[in-house]
Amino acid sequence: MPAPLPAPFAPEETVPEVLDRREGPYGEVVLRRHGGLLQIIANGTFLMDTSDGRSERLLVDAAREALGGREAPRVLIGGLGVGFSLAHAAADPGWGRITVVEREPAVIDWHTAGEAPPLAAVSGAALADPRTEVVRADLLEHLRTTTATYDALCLDIDNGPDWTVTEDNDGLYAPAGLAAxxxxxxxxxxxxVWSAQPSAVFEGTLRKCGFRAVRTEEIQVARGVPDVVHLAVKAA
Incomplete structure (x- = not known):
């Protein structure tokens, strides 16, 4: 099981502490500590933190449930992030091979580099699991070039199909990306596919691309619109 998460969120007056700031291949990425939370910021936009993880767990569980009783299914997790999706998948002995594709070297380092990587409390046990492999690559490029096949793709890339922090991610949600x-x-x-908000347009694109059983599951949040997981099944 993953290690306990950091303490709850500190009062708002707490000043965030920057732990690492790098200019990566797709812009600036920052890891900072705000009270008891670790936060990832990309190009000045908040992406995720270690406060909850409900939506990341639902991403994995919804895919597993939709597969039914398939034995030892192989899963690709798109985006390492703070490690919640990986940790949750590795905590389930029913998954087979677990492949994580992450394009930001800094994010991988925050989980693996040095004696005490800052995000190892979330992902350490999962990364040590023999089923787990981490691939440093752009997800869409990996999908287009690998010969591997997967029973499930659990994608948590950027903020979802309607709001991407980096333009390069737009292609994943377009017809060509869905074909890949x-x-x-x-x-x-x-x-x-995880998203920060529901997208009826994306649901329509999934159907037009030949996916069936398209549906959306909501994850309630304290304020604002719910996070969602878009689900779709490839025809047998």
Missing amino acids: CAARLTGGGVLA
Whole structure:
């Protein structure tokens, strides 16, 4: 099981502490500590923190449920982030091979580099799991070039199809990107896509690209619109 998470969020007057700031291949990425939380900021926009993880767990669980009783399914997790999705998948002995694709070297380092990587409290046990492999690559490029196939793709890339921090990520949610996803899925395989907000347009694109059983699951948040997981199944 993953290690306990950091303490709850500190009062708002707490000044965030920058732990690392790098100019990566897709812009600036920052890891900072705000009270008991670790936060990832990309190009000045908040991406995620260690406060909860409910939506990341639902991303994995919804895909697993949609696969039914498939034995030892292989899953690709798109985006390492703070490690919640990986940790949750590795905590389930029912998953087979777990492949994580992350394009930011800094994010991988925050989980693995040095004697005490800042995000190892979330991901350390999962990264030590023999089922786990981490691939440093752009997700769309990986999907287009690998020969591997997966029973589930659990994608947590940027803020979702309607609001991307880096323009390069737009292509993943377009028809060509979804075709690349479908090509790497086994028959009856599941595509699960996290988003910061529901997208009826993206649901329509999934259907037009030949996916079936398209649906959206909501994750309630304290304020604002709910996070969601878009689910779709490749025809058998």
